[in-house]
Amino acid sequence: MTDPEFERLCSVAAARFTPAGSYGQRFARGKLVNDPVFAHLLRDGLIPDHARLLDLGCGQGCLLALLVAAGEQYRAGVWPVGWPRPPAGLRLRGIELRAKDVARAKSALREDAEVEFADLRTARLPASDVIVLMDVLHYLEPAAQDSILARIAETLTPQGVLLMRVGDPSARFAAALSWLVDQTVAVARGQGLHRFHRRSMARWLAALESHGLAVSTPQTDGVTPFANMLIVARKQ
Helix, strand or coil: CHHHHHHHHHHHHHHHCCCCCCCHHHHHHHHHCCHHHHHHHHHCCCCCCEEEEEECCCCHHHHHHHHHHHHHHHHHCCCCCCCCCCCCCEEEEEECHHHHHHHHHHHHHHEEEEEEEEECCCCCCEEEEEEEEEHHHHHCHHHHHHHHHHHHHHEEEEEEEEEEEEHHHHHHHHHHHHHHHHHHHHHHHCCCCCCCCCCCCCHHHHHHHCCCEEEECCCCCCCCCCCCEEEEEEEC
């Protein structure tokens, strides 16, 4: 069950999207409240103070809006009881391919984050202390997956961290459900049926380790029907 205080924080973050239309606000709140990874990122200290954070495939910027709202709410003395202080002094940047999402992100985040319209296959990745890559890589062909992981490893600063979530095809029913939802979303966006490129968790971990990253797979609080796994990969 979601913490009611965290739900209020999600509502504050989602309200930033209201000027761009009610859809963006509803989508942001639903995503932030129902996907346990967002609460996990705040509660488990995975994002350090003063980090340069780069969200790859950031969509309409839900995570960026949550981080901005968290700082604002904490400074205002409104913060979930028992939660650690949110990361302070972040420099936030996102890269997204869908123009409509970029427009919503820019409208919601304004000067609090920079969001660039670009293709991850060719976008320049600035030096970053934290890189977020959530539910994105299976949309890219294998060569592009390998290329972006190599570029991320080069871009991360020493002790920098990649927070990456991928589907686990060994989860059978949950993996099939995740595939169905992804296809439904692709069709709804006018992209038609999409060929997804998935790998086993062992292959993802091996790929990250081959670039000198130390990996772990922490459990996130909360249960969803999907086969998504968070990987924390730290540059040595």
